[in-house]
Structure formats: C-alpha cells, structure tokens
Amino acid sequence: MSCVFNVVDFSSHYSPHLHLHLHAHSQITPPLLSKRAINRFWNCNSDSINHQTPRFVKMQSNITSNSIPTPIHTFDSELNKIPHVLTVAGSDSGAGAGIQADLKTCSARRVYCSTVITAVTAQNTLGVQGVNIVPHDFVQHQLNSVLSDINVDVVKTGMLPSLSVLKVLCQSLRKFPVKALVVDPVMISTSGDILAGPSVLDGFREELLPMADIVTPNVKEASALLGDLPIKTVSDMRTAAKLIHDLGPRSVLVKGGDLPNSSEAIDIFYDGQEFYELSSPRVNTRNTHGTGCTMASCIAAELAKGSSMLSAVKIAKRFVEAALEYSRDLLIGNGVQGPFDHLLALKNINQSSYRQDRFNPNDLFLYAVTDSGMNRKWGRSIAEAVKAAVEGGATIVQLREKDAETKDFVDAAKVCLKICRSYGVPLLINDRIDVALACDADGVHVGQSDMPARLARTILGPEKIIGVSCKTPEHAHQAWLDGADYIGSGGVYPTNTKENNRTIGLDGLKEVCKASKLPVVAIGGIGMSNARAVMELGVPSLKGVAVVSALFDRECILTETRNLQAVISEAALLTQ
Numbered sequence: 001m002s003c004v005f006n007v008v009d010f011s012s013h014y015s016p017h018l019h020l021h022l023h024a025h026s027q028i029t030p031p032l033l034s035k036r037a038i039n040r041f042w043n044c045n046s047d048s049i050n051h052q053t054p055r056f057v058k059m060q061s062n063i064t065s066n067s068i069p070t071p072i073h074t075f076d077s078e079l080n081k082i083p084h085v086l087t088v089a090g091s092d093s094g095a096g097a098g099i100q101a102d103l104k105t106c107s108a109r110r111v112y113c114s115t116v117i118t119a120v121t122a123q124n125t126l127g128v129q130g131v132n133i134v135p136h137d138f139v140q141h142q143l144n145s146v147l148s149d150i151n152v153d154v155v156k157t158g159m160l161p162s163l164s165v166l167k168v169l170c171q172s173l174r175k176f177p178v179k180a181l182v183v184d185p186v187m188i189s190t191s192g193d194i195l196a197g198p199s200v201l202d203g204f205r206e207e208l209l210p211m212a213d214i215v216t217p218n219v220k221e222a223s224a225l226l227g228d229l230p231i232k233t234v235s236d237m238r239t240a241a242k243l244i245h246d247l248g249p250r251s252v253l254v255k256g257g258d259l260p261n262s263s264e265a266i267d268i269f270y271d272g273q274e275f276y277e278l279s280s281p282r283v284n285t286r287n288t289h290g291t292g293c294t295m296a297s298c299i300a301a302e303l304a305k306g307s308s309m310l311s312a313v314k315i316a317k318r319f320v321e322a323a324l325e326y327s328r329d330l331l332i333g334n335g336v337q338g339p340f341d342h343l344l345a346l347k348n349i350n351q352s353s354y355r356q357d358r359f360n361p362n363d364l365f366l367y368a369v370t371d372s373g374m375n376r377k378w379g380r381s382i383a384e385a386v387k388a389a390v391e392g393g394a395t396i397v398q399l400r401e402k403d404a405e406t407k408d409f410v411d412a413a414k415v416c417l418k419i420c421r422s423y424g425v426p427l428l429i430n431d432r433i434d435v436a437l438a439c440d441a442d443g444v445h446v447g448q449s450d451m452p453a454r455l456a457r458t459i460l461g462p463e464k465i466i467g468v469s470c471k472t473p474e475h476a477h478q479a480w481l482d483g484a485d486y487i488g489s490g491g492v493y494p495t496n497t498k499e500n501n502r503t504i505g506l507d508g509l510k511e512v513c514k515a516s517k518l519p520v521v522a523i524g525g526i527g528m529s530n531a532r533a534v535m536e537l538g539v540p541s542l543k544g545v546a547v548v549s550a551l552f553d554r555e556c557i558l559t560e561t562r563n564l565q566a567v568i569s570e571a572a573l574l575t576q
C-alpha cells in the first residue's frame with residue numbers, strides 16, 4: 001500500500017490565457033511575474049486567505065524628542081519573521097497525538113509552535129488511562145501569556161475538555177484576534193476514550209465553530225456535531241460538511257479515514273461554495289494514532305506561512321499520508337494503535353526546497369524538454385537553451401541530459417534552476433533523482449523503467465513534483481497510486497528524439513487521458529503542425545504538450561517557443 005494522495009479538484013478550470021500573458025514577455029517586471037514567482041518573492045501565497053501586512057519595528061515606548069528610536073524586536077522584514085501557530089490542546093504522554101503531535105508537525109513544517117495545555121492525559125498505545133483537566137483560569141493564564149507577547153498567526157485547537165475551557169478560549173480569541181482559527185473538534189480518542197463531554201459539543205456549535213476558519217471533524221465527530229446524524233457514505237459526508245458549514249465556520253473538512261470498506265481515504269472539503277473530494281490510497285498500518293491532530297496542525301502551519309485554505313488542506317493531507325507511509329512498520333508500544341514519526345518524513349527533504357505552492361497542473365501547458373545532443377549541434381549551453389525557452393513562454397522545464405557527466409549535469413541544473421526560479425517556472429530533472437536532490441530541483445520525471453515513482457516519492461518527500469511516463473490506462477492508474485503529480489503520455493506521433501518508442505497516436509492518448517486521475521501532458525513528435533490537433537482532443541485531464549525538437553532543434557528557441565505558445569493558447573481557448 002502506498003502513501004500517496006491525489007486530489008480531485010472539482011473547481012479547477014484550465015486557464016491557458018493566463019500563461020500566455022504571464023510568459024509572453026522577456027523582461028521580468030513586477031506586474032508580469034507569475035503568481036508562483038510573486039509568491040516566492042513575497043514568501044506568501046497571492047491568493048491566500050490572509051494577505052499579511054508586514055509587521056514593522058516595535059518601538060520603545062519611552063521615546064524622547066531627541067532620541068533616535070531603537071527597535072526592541074525587529075520584524076522589519078517578512079524574512080525575519082517565523083510563522084507561528086499556537087496550539088490549544090491536551091498533552092498525550094505517549095506523544096503520538098495532542099500537543100506533542102502538534103509540536104512535531106509544526107517543527108516538520110518549519111513553523112514556530114507555542115502551546116496552551118488544556119488537559120494532561122496519561123495514555124499510551126493501549127488507550128487513555130487518566131485525564132487531568134487544567135482549571136479554566138489557568139488555561140486563560142497561559143492564553144494571556146502567549147497571545148499578549150508573541151505574534152500568533154494561527155490558533156489551532158484540539159482537546160477542549162470542558163465548556164469553561166472552551167469559553168475562556170473564545171474570550172481570548174475575541175481579545176487577541178489572529179489571522180486564522182483551525183478547530184479540530186476532538187471528542188473521542190482513537191482508542192475510543194471520551195475526551196470531551198456533551199456540554200462541550202454545545203460550546204462547539206454555539207461559540208467556537210462560528211469563529212473558525214476551518215473545522216476538521218472525522219466522521220464520528222461530524223456525526224456528533226450534527227446530533228448523531230448517520231454518516232456512512234461519501235455522499236453523507238458532503239451533506240454533513242454542508243450542515244456543519246451552516247453552523248458558522250468558513251470551511252469544513254470532513255475526514256473519511258474511518259469510513260468502512262474503502263481502499264481509499266476520502267476527505268470532503270467544503271468552502272461554502274464548492275465541494276472538493278480529496279482522495280488517497282489508504283495506508284495499511286497500525287500507526288495512525290495522532291493523524292487528526294497532525295492534519296489540523298499542518299493546516300494551521302501552512303496557513304501561518306500564507307497558503308490559501310485549499311492549498312493548506314492539500315499539503316496537510318499529503319504530509320499525513322507521507323508520514324504514515326514512512327512509519328508504517330514502526331513498532332512503538334504494545335497496543336493496537338501506534339504513533340507515527342512526523343520528523344522522519346523530513347529526513348530526505350532539503351530544507352531550502354520549500355515552495356509555497358505545490359504543483360499546478362496548468363504548468364504543464366507548454367512543457368520544454370531539453371536535449372544535450374541538440375544543444376551541442378546548435379552550439380549552446382543548457383542554460384542558454386533553458387533561458388530562451390522560458391523567455392518564450394515555456395511553463396515548465398525538464399532537463400533531459402542523457403549523456404551528461406553527473407558533475408556537469410548538477411552544475412548546469414543549478415544554473416538552470418536559478419533562471420527558472422526567476423521566472424516562476426518549475427524545473428524538473430529527467431530520470432536522475434540524485435541530480436534533482438543535489439540541485440534542489442522542483443521535481444523529477446521518470447519512465448516505466450526508471451526509479452519507480454513510489455520510491456521517488458519516498459526519497460523526495462511530499463512536496464516535490466513527480467511525473468511518470470504512461471502509455472496505457474493501467475500505467476496511469478499505477479502512477480496515481482504511486483503518488484505522482486502528473487503523467488506524460490506518448491509518443492503521440494513518431495519521433496527521432498527517442499529511439500524504440502512505440503507511438504500511441506491521438507486515440508491512445510485520448511484513452512489514457514480519459515482514464516487518468518492525474519493531469520496529463522502529451523509528448524512525442526509534437527510541434528507547430530500538430531499541436532493544435534492534440535489540444536483539440538478536449539479531454540479535461542489533458543493540460544498541455546511536451547516538446548523537445550520543435551523547440552531545441554531549431555535556430556531560435558525563443559521564437560519557436562513563442563509561436564508554439566500562441567498556437568496552443570488559441571487551440572485551448574477554442575476548445576474550452
């Protein structure tokens with residue numbers, strides 16, 4: 001069983017004209033930067049729920065007219081500011097859930113985490129042996145201490161063991177407003193022990209949920225919030241999400257991990273307008289204790305960094321899946337349900353690789369794949385070729401350097417990465433996971449006989465982009481199971497660029513696209529003369545064309561890329 005995850009985004013609409021405008025200029029001036037580049041520039045997501053105003057220098061209060069103000073703490077740049085989540089939750093002595101899970105999750109997501117402890121539980125992998133509730137006035141004391149001093153971006157709540165604790169929390173949130181509130185309505189532990197009584201349920205419904213930006217119940221909690229409404233199917237989950245939304249939170253995530261008889265873990269996200277079905281293959285492991293706390297605190301961490309809500313939820317789901325997969329054979333404790341290792345998932349992830357936005361399927365629109373032989377033939381470096389392609393409007397680049405020495409490949413990839421980053425264009429590496437890691441590329445593309453995608457995902461972690469070559473619906477399904485982000489399908493037309501490569505034609509491409517749960521880019525013999533026919537297939541999963549010789553085996557890469565960009569943009573507009 002794999003750790004992977006896939007998102008069926010019912011509302012994402014293809015917008016080719018956006019790319020046309022964003023890339024049709026060779027100068028990078030601020031108004032022309034892509035959203036991804038803007039996000040990187042500001043280190044925040046431009047469609048985030050909370051457009052952050054930078055916090056400026058906090059001044060000493062005793063400034064005299066002739067004294068030069070001296071900053072006490074400088075928050076004069078977003079770069080100096082570490083995103084901060086405050087978790088208000090119970091302590092789990094076994095450290096799988098609660099405050100301990102929240103601290104580990106925020107650390108793994110590189111976010112500062114402060115803690116207000118509402119209860120101290122004695123628990124292990126066998127269950128909860130005891131609960132000691134912290135008096136509400138001391139909870140208030142902790143809240144005051146943190147909120148009055150440290151700039152909290154997002155508050156995440158977990159176990160709220162009494163109505164009085166819930167009420168002091170609401171009071172504090174009114175007194176010290178934060179950018180977002182994530183409510184995990186903890187009621188019953190995974191071992192079946194009650195962690196919050198019926199009066200707290202009323203408090204959730206009447207006071208806390210109306211203040212929440214997101215509430216993240218599992219099926220049992222959703223049912224309890226709705227007066228024991230039966231929730232047995234995905235359709236029931238949608239109904240529940242809508243009804244919970246009516247209680248006042250801005251968005252709802254109903255987690256379907258507990259639904260019986262399903263090979264997939266399906267969650268329903270509802271933002272008051274659209275439903276999103278987020279699905280991933282179920283990870284077969286006993287080590288699931290703390291997944292709810294982890295999910296909610298990861299959402300909080302991503303929001304604190306500036307993500308939009310949907311993007312935070314997607315990242316959190318993938319983070320949980322990856323951590324479960326990493327830890328599926330971990331043996332901690334003797335009980336039926338063990339904890340997992342949040343930090344293990346970090347061990348292979350290069351710290352500097354953090355990207356606000358994960359993969360955007362529309363980036364597949366004009367996919368430029370380099371070829372060292374062609375560059376040699378035309379006497380140009382890889383970097384020159386890549387620069388011309390992104391200036392011409394390529395929306396993603398893959399370095400396919402089959403005969404390069406490893407050292408040269410890494411050096412060139414680093415230079416190309418800088419170029420691509422400055423244009424907000426993702427850079428992937430063909431075949432070589434090691435090179436991708438060494439240069440901190442945005443991801444890799446692997447074929448059927450390369451490193452298996454599932455292994456690549458394990459090595460690269462949840463955030464890197466992984467593409468897989470697929471000729472059949474079965475390949476496409478496996479790529480999805482393995483945690484890929486997109487598939488490349490072809491060769492659509494005959495090509496001299498790749499030897500012994502079976503051509504699947506437009507019909508084969510259509511068949512793969514129809515079966516694929518992942519976005520598809522078509523490849524093989526595609527150029528000015530036939531790109532329109534490919535785009536006109538009009539299958540929603542087909543997001544663009546990948547080209548080698550039509551760009552790189554030409555005298556002027558920039559012109560060829562611009563021309564191809566214009567052709568496919570027009571075709572895409574006509575087929576919308």
Ligand SMILES: Cc1ncc(COP(=O)(O)OP(=O)(O)O)c(N)n1
Pocket residue numbers: 367369398400430431445446447448449450467468469487488489498521523546
């Ligand atoms: C976008 C895209 N799709 C397919 C391929 C082919 O990959 P693979 O099958 O591994 O063949 P090689 O490129 O390694 O020869 C690709 N590179 N890019």
Ligand SMILES: Cc1ncsc1CCOP(=O)(O)O
Pocket residue numbers: 490491492494495496497498501523524525526546547548549550
């Ligand atoms: C790498 C690859 N995979 C399938 S076809 C192909 C080659 C595409 O090259 P071109 O765009 O020059 O036909």
Ligand SMILES: [Mg+2]
Pocket residue numbers: 430431445446447450
């Ligand atoms: Mg390959």
